[in-house]
Amino acid sequence: MTMHDRAWNEEEQRLRRVAGLIKTRVNEVGQLAEQRLETAIDTNRDFWADITVNMNNPDEIMETYTSINQQSMVMVNQERDLLHAEDTLKQLLRLHDTPYFGRIDFTESGYQDTESIYIGTSSFFDEATQQYWIYDWRAPISNLFYDFPPGPASYKTPGGQIDGTVELKRQYVIRQGEMKAMFDTGITIGDEILQTMLGQNADDRMKSIVATIQKEQNQIIRDDRHQVLIVQGAAGSGKTSVALQRVAYLMYKHRNTLNADNMVLFSPNDLFNSYISTVLPELGETNMQQTTYQQYLQYRLGSRYNVEDQYTQMEYRLTARNDPAYAIRQSGIQFKSSHAFIRIMDSYAQHLEQADMIFKDLRFRGKVLISQQQLSDYFYGIDPSIKLSNRVQLMKDWLLKELKALAKAERTEAWVKEAMELLDKDEYQKAFSTMEERNTDQEQLFYDAKQEAFLLSRYVVHQNFQPLRRKIKKLKFINIHALYKQLFQEHSRSLLESIEGTLLPADWEAICLQTVAQLDNQQLAFEDATPLLYLNELIEGFQSYNTVRHVIIDEAQDYSAFQFTFLKRLFPRSKMTLLGDMNQAIYTNSTVTSESNEKNNVDTPSNPHGYNHVIELFGAGQTDIIRLVRSYRSTREIVEFTKAMLPNGEAIEPFNRNGEKPLVLRATDINSLTASVIADLNALQAEGIQSIAILTKTAEESRVAYERLFPSIPVALITKNDHSFEKGILIMPAYLAKGLEFDAVLLWNASHSQYDQESERKLFYTACTRAMHRLHIFYIDELTRFILALNAHAYNHSETY
Numbered sequence: 001m002t003m004h005d006r007a008w009n010e011e012e013q014r015l016r017r018v019a020g021l022i023k024t025r026v027n028e029v030g031q032l033a034e035q036r037l038e039t040a041i042d043t044n045r046d047f048w049a050d051i052t053v054n055m056n057n058p059d060e061i062m063e064t065y066t067s068i069n070q071q072s073m074v075m076v077n078q079e080r081d082l083l084h085a086e087d088t089l090k091q092l093l094r095l096h097d098t099p100y101f102g103r104i105d106f107t108e109s110g111y112q113d114t115e116s117i118y119i120g121t122s123s124f125f126d127e128a129t130q131q132y133w134i135y136d137w138r139a140p141i142s143n144l145f146y147d148f149p150p151g152p153a154s155y156k157t158p159g160g161q162i163d164g165t166v167e168l169k170r171q172y173v174i175r176q177g178e179m180k181a182m183f184d185t186g187i188t189i190g191d192e193i194l195q196t197m198l199g200q201n202a203d204d205r206m207k208s209i210v211a212t213i214q215k216e217q218n219q220i221i222r223d224d225r226h227q228v229l230i231v232q233g234a235a236g237s238g239k240t241s242v243a244l245q246r247v248a249y250l251m252y253k254h255r256n257t258l259n260a261d262n263m264v265l266f267s268p269n270d271l272f273n274s275y276i277s278t279v280l281p282e283l284g285e286t287n288m289q290q291t292t293y294q295q296y297l298q299y300r301l302g303s304r305y306n307v308e309d310q311y312t313q314m315e316y317r318l319t320a321r322n323d324p325a326y327a328i329r330q331s332g333i334q335f336k337s338s339h340a341f342i343r344i345m346d347s348y349a350q351h352l353e354q355a356d357m358i359f360k361d362l363r364f365r366g367k368v369l370i371s372q373q374q375l376s377d378y379f380y381g382i383d384p385s386i387k388l389s390n391r392v393q394l395m396k397d398w399l400l401k402e403l404k405a406l407a408k409a410e411r412t413e414a415w416v417k418e419a420m421e422l423l424d425k426d427e428y429q430k431a432f433s434t435m436e437e438r439n440t441d442q443e444q445l446f447y448d449a450k451q452e453a454f455l456l457s458r459y460v461v462h463q464n465f466q467p468l469r470r471k472i473k474k475l476k477f478i479n480i481h482a483l484y485k486q487l488f489q490e491h492s493r494s495l496l497e498s499i500e501g502t503l504l505p506a507d508w509e510a511i512c513l514q515t516v517a518q519l520d521n522q523q524l525a526f527e528d529a530t531p532l533l534y535l536n537e538l539i540e541g542f543q544s545y546n547t548v549r550h551v552i553i554d555e556a557q558d559y560s561a562f563q564f565t566f567l568k569r570l571f572p573r574s575k576m577t578l579l580g581d582m583n584q585a586i587y588t589n590s591t592v593t594s595e596s597n598e599k600n601n602v603d604t605p606s607n608p609h610g611y612n613h614v615i616e617l618f619g620a621g622q623t624d625i626i627r628l629v630r631s632y633r634s635t636r637e638i639v640e641f642t643k644a645m646l647p648n649g650e651a652i653e654p655f656n657r658n659g660e661k662p663l664v665l666r667a668t669d670i671n672s673l674t675a676s677v678i679a680d681l682n683a684l685q686a687e688g689i690q691s692i693a694i695l696t697k698t699a700e701e702s703r704v705a706y707e708r709l710f711p712s713i714p715v716a717l718i719t720k721n722d723h724s725f726e727k728g729i730l731i732m733p734a735y736l737a738k739g740l741e742f743d744a745v746l747l748w749n750a751s752h753s754q755y756d757q758e759s760e761r762k763l764f765y766t767a768c769t770r771a772m773h774r775l776h777i778f779y780i781d782e783l784t785r786f787i788l789a790l791n792a793h794a795y796n797h798s799e800t801y
């Protein structure tokens with residue numbers, strides 16, 4: 001028997017023992033869950049039987065109330081206990097399937113004994129043997145597994161650092177309780193297992209990487225020192241995976257203070273949200289709150305505006321190059337996303353403290369009750385040292401009082417009499433009960449006809465003034481729309497130019513005309529949405545989410561300086577993890593764009609990440625940047641091919657996994673391109689490749705591709721409105737595929753006419769980097785220069801499929 005065989009046998013024996021112990025525990029907890037379920041059902045059924053209801057006098061009412069309360073508490077506690085037992089059961093069943101994936105043997109300095117630490121997705125302690133059979137991957141000691149090769153090692157505990165030696169580091173593949181493979185590993189966590197994992201086919205859901213987290217990724221997962229952690233990582237370097245593992249880690253480490261409700265993940269779109277939704281539950285954790293920036297804009301502005309989304313903006317950028325307004329819009333987007341524009345907003349708000357506030361007339365039945373001028377006079381009559389948002393609150397109180405007086409005066413108006421007569425039975429009844437609630441002296445009610453008329457008129461006016469009151473409470477008397485528009489009007493120019501350090505773009509006048517025209521149409525361009533909301537908050541006071549303690553922003557490179565500033569105010573008590581890749585910054589407003597000429601945001605050797613404004617915003621001492629350069633998603637051939645497209649020769653290292661070279665296919669026209677794509681799809685499917693994406697430049701091009709392909713082969717068209725997808729052949733614009741990955745990616749039309757502008761390079765790069773195993777690029781006549789410039793050995797070229 002070889003050493004390996006002996007070790008294998010020992011490991012199998014241990015595995016069986018652990019599986020047995022877990023099984024016993026599964027049975028115990030299963031029984032407990034059943035008992036708790038029965039008790040909960042009984043309590044539910046007998047709820048009223050255990051309560052004596054007596055309502056004869058205040059004491060009895062109080063007693064009844066207390067008894068109901070107590071009984072409810074009993075139910076709540078029972079349900080909580082039941083849920084806990086059910087969760088534990090699920091966790092144990094998961095452990096029974098795959099108890100652990102790693103082991104380290106560690107000898108603490110100064111001690112003789114070597115302890116074997118087995119690491120799994122959660123810990124398992126057996127009362128009978130008083131032994132930890134499995135340690136949670138997030139426990140301090142588990143850090144040894146991810147951070148150290150065999151040799152000297154240390155880990156931190158709440159009580160201080162523990163030094164010692166890692167004698168052995170071993171990895172396992174265990175499925176359905178069966179040992180499938182076992183490796184002793186050296187420097188990194190086993191290439192073999194990682195190779196196997198990465199070689200697998202793509203899924204329509206992301207997988208957890210807990211068993212193969214790499215050292216550099218582990219640092220990010222466990223970093224708890226910084227207020228803001230920025231991760232600049234190459235395409236496929238595991239940013240999203242790491243972000244999710246980090247959420248699980250933080251929830252474990254701070255389990256008494258942090259839970260899923262205190263964490264928010266901003267992701268690029270709903271499709272992506274669904275793609276990652278199973279990772280945390282797979283680890284036994286509840287999903288954090290997931291949202292998109294667009295969802296928030298929609299929530300805040302959707303009722304007032306037709307808010308453009310980022311994809312529509314993107315489509316415009318990709319398709320409207322011949323529009324005479326194109327250059328102006330581009331310039332407007334850049335300026336409105338910049339630091340300079342935040343400064344403008346802040347100064348504008350200060351200016352409004354002195355002059356130029358715009359209000360809306362408070363109107364009722366066509367007549368002005370309180371005019372804009374009266375509102376303005378009152379506003380500027382308030383002590384000027386009081387800040388804007390507080391003044392607005394004072395104004396609200398004043399208006400509500402005024403409205404009361406106005407309502408009183410309104411009661412004698414003719415319309416009130418008419419309305420009183422028209423009250424139907426239900427309303428009359430309602431008026432009666434409303435008055436009853438207000439009048440304690442019941443005998444006085446409907447004392448005589450005069451009294452009745454008085455009370456009814458009061459009711460009618462009250463009801464009719466209700467919308468006005470609501471408007472005032474929601475501060476709708478401030479004309480935010482006009483205030484934002486005012487910024488772009490001629491008379492504001494001198495104000496803007498007087499703001500220190502502000503240099504308006506050369507085409508500012510044209511930007512202003514365009515913006516005003518759009519606002520007049522009730523269209524809110526994506527680039528105007530955040531500034532308008534920011535202005536709104538400067539005036540009305542910032543709405544913030546104080547219970548959120550950690551915000552994770554994926555695809556952070558696509559957020560503007562303005563958006564970051566806004567998010568900081570939205571989550572004032574939150575730590576932030578920002579994960580991005582400057583090479584995938586595809587939006588004009590992005591932190592780092594090829595077109596951006598803002599000094600702060602250009603990726604230069606002295607500013608190698610393009611996140612300077614984020615650092616300025618949060619403070620250098622509070623911020624840390626970690627780079628990930630190893631790419632795990634794609635084969636070595638695909639990584640070498642795609643990285644050569646990047647102008648700055650990025651230091652991206654492929655993981656050691658080989659595959660076919662990317663294939664570049666020339667077609668003579670769209671018909672031959674379609675035929676080649678169909679032949680290719682058939683061949684890929686015949687090979688057993690299941691997840692295939694056909695990526696186009698625009699949504700319209702996706703539609704065309706779909707129309708051409710679907711009669712011959714089953715394909716699904718994905719649009720920005722889709723929330724989930726399944727395996728199969730999918731067609732979508734490249735920008736929608738952000739963050740996703742597929743076994744094979746086919747680029748629909750990579751002709752020179754399609755991808756030519758420098759600003760399209762990153763989009764093209766993003767599209768190509770979605771491929772795990774195969775990348776096939778189709779074009780008509782002339783190939784895009786992004787590929788032409790590459791070394792011809794990096795890919796195979798073919799005329800037809």
Ligand SMILES: Nc1ncnc2c1ncn2[C@@H]1O[C@H](COP(=O)(O)OP(=O)(O)OP(=O)(O)O)[C@@H](O)[C@H]1O
Nearest residue numbers: 209212213214235236237238239240241632633739
């Ligand atoms: N340590 C790891 N072990 C196993 N698989 C990994 C590991 N790190 C990354 N991967 C895999 O690599 C692929 C890319 O990971 P992920 O999507 O998290 O990268 P990303 O940096 O967010 O990519 P992109 O920015 O291109 O969208 C995924 O399939 C992920 O499971």
